[in-house]
Each structure stands twice: as structure tokens, then as C-alpha cells.
Amino acid sequence: MKIKSLLLLCMLLIMTSCAPSFNQPDEVVEETQDETGQETAIIPKYKIADENYRVLLDYKLSQSRGVIVNQVANRLDIDEMEEGLRRHSISYYDPDNYFFQEGQYITEDVLYSWLGRYEEGESEQGLNPEVPDTEGLDTEELKKIEEDNPKYLSHILEQDYLTKTDDDVVQLGGISIGIALKSVYRYQTEIGGPYYYEDISMSEMLVEGKKIAQEVLTRTRQIEELADQNVPIMIALYREEAQDSLVPGRFVARTSVSGDSSSIGEWQTVNEEYVLFPSSNGKNKYPDTWANLDDFESDVSEYFPNYVSVIGKGFYIDEQLQKLTIEIPISFNGKAEIIGFTQYVYGLVMEGFQTHYDLEINITSSGEQESLITRKSGDDEPYVHVYH
Missing domain, CATH: 3.10.570.10 (sex pheromone staph- cam373 precursor domain)
Structure with a gap:
């Protein structure tokens, strides 16, 4: 019994030494315009993404x-x-x-x-x-x-x-x-x-x-x-x-x-703009994206013939696509149906969308988010999340 307890203790020590270290954020002094001229603020150690700014706490x-x-x-x-x-x-x-x-x-x-x-x-x-x-x-x-x-x-x-x-x-x-x-x-x-x-x-x-x-x-x-x-x-x-x-x-x-x-x-x-798909402006100015979404909509309709429509929004800088956001509103009858359709859309993404821009696909039902498929520019495979 003592040997088992000792082994358990050793394992806990090893696990503790390998556990991630949650370093404390920096505490700094912030210059203010009040009577004291200064107050304490906290800088988070980490950012959500490289393009995000860290925000001081206490938030003003x-x-x-x-x-x-x-x-x-x-x-x-x-x-x-x-x-x-x-x-x-x-x-x-x-x-x-x-x-x-x-x-x-x-x-x-x-x-x-x-x-x-x-x-x-x-x-x-x-x-x-x-x-x-x-x-x-x-x-x-x-x-x-x-x-x-x-x-x-x-x-x-x-x-x-x-x-x-x-x-x-x-x-x-x-x-x-x-x-x-x-x-x-x-x-x-x-x-x-x-x-x-x-x-x-x-x-x-x-x-x-x-x-x-x-x-x-x-x-x-x-x-x-x-x-x-x-x-x-x-x-x-x-x-x-x-x-x-x-x-x-x-x-x-x-x-x-x-x-x-x-x-x-x-x-x-x-030189940047948001473009709606389907639209005459999108078809005339960015025919490749329009055709890509038209093919995607056809594939979706084969799986769900009675769905409403696919709505796309492209963000362009210097006429180059930076992010494509797609909304797919569909009426589902159960969780298995949602998972199956999400898997199907995942396959369409892998086969039909290029990787030089950010992609986000929101699958909804009755106004509620059911699943999310996202892929960052340059990534080969998307991230998938099914909401419970």
C-alpha cells in the first residue's frame, strides 16, 4: 500500500512539473488625467492572434x-x-x-x-x-x-x-x-x-x-x-x-x-470593398468567385433540394479576395442530419475552394447557428465545430 501511494505521489509530481505554466500578466502604471495622474493597469501576456491588440485591464x-x-x-x-x-x-x-x-x-x-x-x-x-x-x-x-x-x-x-x-x-x-x-x-x-x-x-x-x-x-x-x-x-x-x-x-x-x-x-x-454573392455586381466584377459559389450552391442543392439559398460575402483589398464568408440556412430534423451535412460541406471545401484567402461557413437552422467551418489563408484543412 505504501509503495502504491509512493508511486502515485511520484506520478503527481511528474505531472505537475509537466503542466503548463500560467504566467501572471504584467502589472503596469497607466498615466491618467485625474488628480493622481496615475493608476494601475494590467497587460495580458497573450493575444488571440498576431493581428489583434492586447487590451489593458481594467477595461475603459x-x-x-x-x-x-x-x-x-x-x-x-x-x-x-x-x-x-x-x-x-x-x-x-x-x-x-x-x-x-x-x-x-x-x-x-x-x-x-x-x-x-x-x-x-x-x-x-x-x-x-x-x-x-x-x-x-x-x-x-x-x-x-x-x-x-x-x-x-x-x-x-x-x-x-x-x-x-x-x-x-x-x-x-x-x-x-x-x-x-x-x-x-x-x-x-x-x-x-x-x-x-x-x-x-x-x-x-x-x-x-x-x-x-x-x-x-x-x-x-x-x-x-x-x-x-x-x-x-x-x-x-x-x-x-x-x-x-x-x-x-x-x-x-x-x-x-x-x-x-x-x-x-x-x-x-x-482600395477595399465588400461584395455580395449572388449579385450582378459580384458576377460582373469577380466572375471567378461568383462561379465558385454557383457551383457550391448546386452541390448543396443536390444534398438538400429544399434549402433556401447560399449567401456569400467577399472582402477584397486591391481587388484580391481576402476573406469569403458564406451563410447556409437549412431546416434540420436532428443532430445526426446536421453532422452529416456538415461533413458533406467539409468535403466540398476541401475539393472546391482555394486556400489563398480566409474562409468562414456558417450553417444555420431557424436563425440558430448549428455548425461552423473555418479555414485561415494558407491552411490545407479547415476547422469544424458543431454546436450542441
């Missing part, structure tokens, strides 16, 4: 939290603006050396004042065009004024990027600002009246957006907490899609301003 919410939901109508635009701004920030703030924090300097009150129309005499001027006195005008005259002076600006999103010094002090190292601009201006001439729509061309939006960006930069530099800090600022212009669009809009231009400057120089054109 944005000073203008919730404003974007009230200003940007399409939920897809909200998600893409936030995630896309982080993606573009990687070109300026290396995730290995910078930490992410939601915006702490452009407050809710300030932001709402910037998003309004310009009005003479206001202390915080709106950045959308001024309109003349409309008293006594009829509907057609009011429509003409709105069409000539659309609200271009929807939202301004701030993200902060922090660095750690040799003394374990975390301080502001850079700011990214996303400026959301409308592609379609929706307006009313009277409260409760019908909505009218005015398309805004890309060229017109860029001209106005760059003017707005310069003013946003000037005002950001004047914020009290930032006035004495030589912080670089990256600014990106985002073109929203229509309110009922099934794909989000996209970033169209970006620029970086050094910490000692309050003037924007050169702009870099951003």
Missing part, C-alpha cells in the same frame, strides 16, 4: 460610448468601422508594441456638437454644412436646400493606442480617428413627413470628408488633455453603405499626421 469604455449606434443606421457599418479602423491602425501602431484602448478624449457632448450642422454663434460648431433660414418655404424649396446642403458626416470614432516605457509606465502613443461619411443622405422636410433620399458621389464625399478631417484634427489637438502631447494621429475616411445594404461600406482614404503637426499632408487611397 469610450468617452462617447453609444453615439455610433444613434448616428450610423446600418449595423454592418458600425461593426466594420470599428474593426476596420483597428485593422488600418496596424500599419502605424505595431500590435507587438502598442496596446488598444477605446477613445478617452473626444467626449459624448463634444462629439454630438461636432456632428451637428454649423450654426453661427455656437461655441462648438457643427461640421455639417449650414442651411439658410427655412421659415415659410414650401416642400420643394425645402428639398432643394437639403439636396444642396446634405449632411455628409455621420460619426467620428476615436481609438487610442498606448505604449509601455522601460519604467513600466503605459502612456498614450498614438490616436486613430475614423470619420464616417454618407453615400446616401436621408432627410425629411417636416417632422413625421416622408423620407427623401439624395445620393452623394464618391468625389463629392471625398472633397467634403477631407475638409472635415482637417477640422477634426485641429480640434483634437486643442483638447486640453492632448494640447501638450506630441501624439501622432491617423485619420481614415469611411464611406457608409445604404441603410438597407446587406454588406458594409468601406474605408476609402487614410493619412497620418506626426505628433508636432496640425496639418494634413498627403492622403493614401484605400
